[in-house]
Amino acid sequence: MAKRLVVLGGGESGVGTAILGKKKGYDVFVSDFGKIKENYKEVLSLNKLEWEEGKHTEALVLNADVVMKSPGIPDKAPIVKQLREKGIPVISEIEFASQYMAADTIGITGSNGKTTTTMLTHHLLEQARLKVGLAGNIGKSFAWQVAEGKFENYVLELSSFQLDGIVEYRPHIAVITNISPDHLDRYNYDYELYIAAKFRIVMNQTENDYLVYDADDETITKWLEKNSIRPQKIPFSISGNVTEGIYVEEENIKSNINNDGFIMPIRELSLEGKHNVKNAMAATAVAQLMRIRKQTIRESLSDFDGVEHRLEKVLKIQNVQYINDSKATNTNATFFALDSMTVPTVWIVGGVDKGNDYDELMQLVREKVKAIVCLGVDNQKIINAFGNVVDVVVETGSMVEAVRTAQQLAEKGDAVLLSPACASFDLFESYEDRGKQFKNAVQNL
Known part of the structure; x- marks a missing residue:
């Protein structure tokens, strides 16, 4: 039967x-x-x-x-x-589908940066003419693609929830971009449980597999000190923490993976910001492990367009730049966004808080933010956190109202940044819906 x-x-x-x-x-x-x-x-x-x-x-x-x-x-x-x-x-779907495919997979997880890293890695492999699918938390279902049988390799963006449901799934190359508190409501508010969920990505790996990880991330490095794993470790660092794997030296990304030296000037990357240097390093590590030509890697890193709703420049109106970072659903993602701002910023923030600690943003808010526009059903926590730090804090109840308010508060040379640091479900269907409404509101100014 x-x-x-x-x-x-x-x-x-x-x-x-x-x-x-x-x-x-x-x-x-x-x-x-x-x-x-x-x-x-x-x-x-x-x-x-x-x-x-x-x-x-x-x-x-x-x-x-x-x-x-x-x-x-x-x-x-x-x-x-x-x-x-x-x-x-x-x-999980990943576990079910992986038993029906002979292909190698690259599994990418982390609290932030995983979508950009996944799409950038897929772009690098596709430009190298590999038959490679893109799935997981993104795009068309992995199982559906396996059923159609078109691809020889897959790049999978994996959330902790997907990793919770694996038993035998084994990525040939695992990537952990970073770990910071997120989704703790699903892990009994126990950070250790969430960390353990992320590291399930390595549990079935063998000595012939690889783990690419951020050596600047304290949570990752501490876990690796305490736990022994089988795959070969490939660290990346922008702060001189490693001289193996991939690192930054004199404004260049340098790699010695497979004893095959690779150099790429940071200024030639198509994506801006420190966090994107890391995303580029992770993707480069995968490409080198897959033996892709250096020239192809360089070209791909310099012509990649980026991800919708992630620090996406929408329009410049009256010399004010509007930026859609709706994908920032936790404080860590918003940290990267604020860190990359170079002009006075009107910050649109708020939504469903998953246990945020806003203290880590305090220094950046002091330095960069001139006004805060709250966009959520309950904004009290944001007001309590930043009310004494920023001169102007305004509450709004819709995206159109938030964007119009931000326009009034912004002056020539400023930026308006939607980077909510929260989930979207109080006022929107999803972070995509929130980002699209932001773009529409900006286009209608």
Whole structure:
């Protein structure tokens, strides 16, 4: 009899997993406690897949042999607890799909910078004419792409939630961009649990695999001192912490991976800011491990366009630059954004706070921020933190109002920066929706 695969969540990862599962001969059922989007319903129907929405029917879920849980569903959800009590394996899309592909994967995780690093790495490998897919937390579902079988390698952006659901998944090259407190609401507010989730990326790696990591990141280096791992370590550093792997010397990125010296002047990178130097180093390390020509790496690093909603320059109006950094959903991401500002800044901030500590931004806010525009349902914490530091703090309840207020507060030569440091779900569907509304509001000024 066919094994039963139950998919919890009818979004991108769920539908992709259902398609791959059917192709591999499973009896598949998709169950979503919320609503399934119309386009996904059409795909499920076209593929003759059974589904339900608005509920989890226990009789149809608890008879599974294996369950794929979408990353957005927490372990605390009652149906997940019931499955675990019955001893039914609950895995992630990454785990399910990786068993059906012969390809090597590059797995990229971290609290910040992972999308840029993932897209930049994919760009480098694609320019080198490798057949390489881009998936994980980004773009088309990994399982769906595996079902279509077009690629020989994959670059995967992996969240801690996806790593929570792996058992045997083993990336050939793992990258950890950095670790800072994020999503602690999903880890019982225990930072150590979150750190451990990130390091699950190395748990199945062997001596023939690699871990590329930021040697300037205290959380990463401390963990590596305490725990022994099998993969070969490839560190990168912009502050002279290493002379192996990749490092910065006299405004050049230098690498000695595979004893094959590589030099790239920082000024030739297409992306600006210190954090992007690190993202470029991580991508370069992967490209060198994949034996890509130095010339191709240099060209790719200098012509990469960047990521939407990540320090994206929108427009200059009356000599004020408007910047969309909606993807900054935690204080660490906003730290990088403020750090890269070179002119007086009107900062639009706020949303759903996941346990933020605003102290780490204090010095940068003092130096760079002339006015704060709060954009959230509850802005009290932001007002308490910065009310005495910044002369002007204004509360707004919509993106149009926030952008208009920022325009009034900005003078020639200033910048208006949307970098919320919070999740978007109080006023928006997603950080993408928030970023698009910002861009629309700016274009309508």
